[in-house]
Amino acid sequence: MKIDTELSLPVEEAATLYNAVGWTRYTKDLAKLRRAFDGSTLILAAREDDGTLIGLARVISDGETVCYVQDFLVLPECHRRGVGRALMAELRRRFDQCPFFLLSTDPPGSEEAVKSHPFYRSVGMIAHEEQKLMAFGLPVDR
Template sequence: MKIAVEGGLGRDEASELYESVGWFGYTRDPDKLVRSLAGSHVLLTVRQEDGRLVGLARTISDGETVCYVQDLLVRPEAQRRGIGRVLMEELKRRYIECRFFLLSTDHAKTEDARKSHPFYRSLGLIPHEEQGMAAFGLPVKR
């Protein structure tokens, strides 16, 4: 497997990866997905030797004070092989100087979150409320 920084992804390749993990909200408008990936501060990808995309992580950042990990996804058949960990460790290394390194995910009561929250904690990430902080946002557009 090879990790790389890319400037964007093609429509079909991006849609296929996001659909493989059930993130259909992103694939309703594939052109918007492609534009969002191209507009990322950093887009890290992991590919198999044959070039097949198996995972990605992307950030939104000013590169100095804040890094927001927008997406981290790995194809289900490639999960539990350390790919997500490698992607996150590379992002943490790249943004080590940023005061804020943030990631939002589903509430702990959802099935996906019961799997992902221990993973994020193992990387040293701590929920906002445990840091005496709060996060706010407009309702998610589904």
Template sequence: MEIEISAEYQAAEVVDLYDSVGWFQYTRDAGKLLRSLKNSHCVLTARNESGRLDGLTRALSDGETVCYVQDLLVRPSTQRSGIGRALVEELKRRYAGCRFFVLSTDAAGTEDAEKSHPFYRELGLIPHSEQRLEAFALPLKRQEHL
């Protein structure tokens, strides 16, 4: 597995990775997805020995005070192999000088949270509430799922 900063990826491989984890809202408009990657502060990719895209994370940041981890995806067939950990650890290294390192995810009690919350804690991330912080956001624009 090779982790690298990437500005080059094919639309088909990105859509395939996002689809593999069920993020169909992103793949309905491949052009928009690719523009979102291009406009991110940092995109890291993980590829297997044959070059297949198995993981991706992207950060939105000012590079000084805040790093927001927007996406963290690992192909289901390669999960629990260290790819997600390597991607997040590299972001943490790159943004070590930032005061805030933030990742939003599903709330406790959801199926995805049962897997992801322990993983995020292992990486040293803790919920806002445990830091006496709150997060506010506009309501999500929900679209019907495929």
């Protein structure tokens, strides 16, 4: 496996990965996804030795105070192979100076959270409320 920066990652290729994890909201409009990629600070791609895209991390950051991991996904059949851990290690290497290193994910108790929350904790992440913080956002479906 190889992890590298791919700011010009083809959206058609990325769409296959997004669809595989059920994030079809991203793939309904590939031109919008391209603009999102173009506006990102960093896109890391994890690839098999044969070049197959198996993981992706997309970040928006000012490089000093905040690193927001907008997208973090691994092909389901590649879970528990170290892909997510390697992507997160590379993000930490590049953005560990940012005191606010965060992401949004599924709520506790959801099917996805049962899998993702233990992973995020295993790489050192802590829920906002455990840090006496709260996050707010506009409704996603507005």
